Amino acid sequence: MMDIFIGLLSTIGALAILFASIGVVRMPDFYLRLSVTVKAATMGVGVFLICAAIVFPDSEVPVKALAIIFFLLLTAPVGAHMIGRMAFRSKISVWKDTWIDDLESRYTVDEQDEKPSAEE
Amino acid sequence: MVKKFLMNLLLSFIWVALTGSMNYSDFLFGFLLGFFILWILNTDESDKRYFTRVPKTIGFFFYFLYEMLVANIQVAYDLITPNYFFKPGIVRFPMKATSDLEINLLSIFIALTPGTLVLDVSEDKKSIYVHVMYLKSREDFVSRIRHAETKLLEILR
Numbered sequence: 718m719m720d721i722f723i724g725l726l727s728t729i730g731a732l733a734i735l736f737a738s739i740g741v742v743r744m745p746d747f748y749l750r751l752s753v754t755v756k757a758a759t760m761g762v763g764v765f766l767i768c769a770a771i772v773f774p775d776s777e778v779p780v781k782a783l784a785i786i787f788f789l790l791l792t793a794p795v796g797a798h799m800i801g802r803m804a805f806r807s808k809i810s811v812w813k814d815t816w817i818d819d820l821e822s823r824y825t826v827d828e829q830d831e832k833p834s835a836e837e
Numbered sequence: 838m839v840k841k842f843l844m845n846l847l848l849s850f851i852w853v854a855l856t857g858s859m860n861y862s863d864f865l866f867g868f869l870l871g872f873f874i875l876w877i878l879n880t881d882e883s884d885k886r887y888f889t890r891v892p893k894t895i896g897f898f899f900y901f902l903y904e905m906l907v908a909n910i911q912v913a914y915d916l917i918t919p920n921y922f923f924k925p926g927i928v929r930f931p932m933k934a935t936s937d938l939e940i941n942l943l944s945i946f947i948a949l950t951p952g953t954l955v956l957d958v959s960e961d962k963k964s965i966y967v968h969v970m971y972l973k974s975r976e977d978f979v980s981r982i983r984h985a986e987t988k989l990l991e992i993l994r
């Protein structure tokens with residue numbers, strides 16, 4: 718019973734990571750690629766760690782696994798945010814089908830503000 | 838609030854020590870037992886928030902897992918079939934969260950639900966800019982995130 722459960726969980730984790738890697742190849746632009754990779758990889762690694770914690774219940778493995786999951790959940794979104802923000806600031810273009818872009822206007826306004834100060 | 842949580846932890850450790858086996862199930866059972874003991878012995882009528890907060894936190898955790906799973910399946914289906922179904926967009930979301938901790942937790946929640954990615958926080962900390970993969974309409978997305986935000990703020994405030 719437990720074996721089937723662990724097998725199911727680790728299959729889900731492996732599939733999540735596989736889809737993340739397919740996503741890196743297939744996605745049309747940088748933001749979609751980032752969006753797919755970070756979440757699926759985090760979920761895959763998290764599920765694997767939960768499996769490890771179930772397989773070795775009596776040693777120090779579960780505590781370490783929980784700590785890794787905690788820090789993974791805490792840091793992965795911050796990393797994704799920083800990479801995405803940097804990409805937008807360095808004007809990596811969005812895909813042609815992107816139909817609402819609220820952030821676009823904000824940075825063009827910023828640029829107009831910066832130009833006079835640079836000339837001074 | 839913190840004191841009650843620490844007492845609850847202490848009770849669950851006592852339970853684990855008394856049963857003498859270090860298992861998750863024992864710890865979880867001890868935590869639940871401690872929770873109910875504290876609930877019954879609570880004499881302070883004015884401070885009942887801890888007893889609504891713990892179930893809400895657990896509920897939010899499962900809501901988060903559910904959202905993550907559903908969205909992951911949607912993205913995975915889109916990846917392995919030849920056609921693209923997405924309509925991406927970058928949407929401004931006006932937050933009700935004010936303090937740094939609330940904004941941080943909200944953006945972690947948004948970032949870990951597949952299909953959404955926090956791109957920027959406005960300088961006055963009033964709104965965040967989210968990159969969305971499946972955008973039906975602006976109102977639909979904002980109401981969906983608003984629902985999650987309300988749940989989160991109920992726990993934090």
